[in-house]
Amino acid sequence: MLEAVRLHKRYHQGELDVVAVDHFTYAFPPGLTAIVGPSGSGKTTLLNLLAGFDVPTEGEVRLDGRVFSSLSEDERAEVRLRHMGFVFQQWNLIPTLTALENVAFPLMLAGQSLRERTERAQALLAAVGLEKRAKHLPSRLSGGEQQRVAIARALALDPPVLFADEPTGNLDSASGARVVELLLAQAQGGRTVILVTHDLELSCKAERVLHLRDGRLTRIETPSAGLTEAAQSL
């Protein structure tokens, strides 16, 4: 279980202090949680704190009851590799590696043999419908295909927590729907999926929608009807 406890992030911009995340407390249950809010409300900062890419000014992030946010950078990277996967809006993939090599990359970091990781990466690419694109470089893939490769890579080490920051932001609606379907399937399989989105239609599919405003958690919605609909469409 991933938990944020009075998580607070302040940035100094010259003379100005910007509070990006303001004493945010929430325990993320398994399933899909969407985070919504206006531009600048702190959504990306919150994901970066939860994933340990950034450290809070105050408060803490706990993973399975252990404080994660106060570990060293190297320790956080190690925990992240094993426990968390990421899909961002863009710049997801390493441009000089093929689709297969991108998916296999975290497996290499985890010390798997070439054979092991190639087999696993092929299976993951097949699961997102891209087995025929294994040898393509990202620049030879469509935006939607790149996002599906990014999802395959995020799932490589079977992490219990998956983060997605506007993963459909650059996609047409059909490719976006495919990406969403993959994320929903992960949530329904028991993973904790945390999704930042501007897309209301998409956030309705979440079990919980957290509303952020000026870095504060202002409202929690549970659009359960949307979940049933999403479950039926799979």
Ligand SMILES: Nc1ncnc2c1ncn2[C@@H]1O[C@H](COP(=O)(O)OP(=O)(O)OP(=O)(O)O)[C@@H](O)[C@H]1O
């Ligand atoms: N590295 C930084 N240094 C200073 N201020 C920052 C930094 N990163 C973010 N901020 C500020 O923190 C606030 C929250 O930014 P954040 O990127 O988290 O918003 P967001 O909700 O993701 O917005 P968007 O929907 O536009 O992506 C903004 O006011 C932003 O200017």
Ligand SMILES: [Mg+2]
């Ligand atoms: Mg953002």
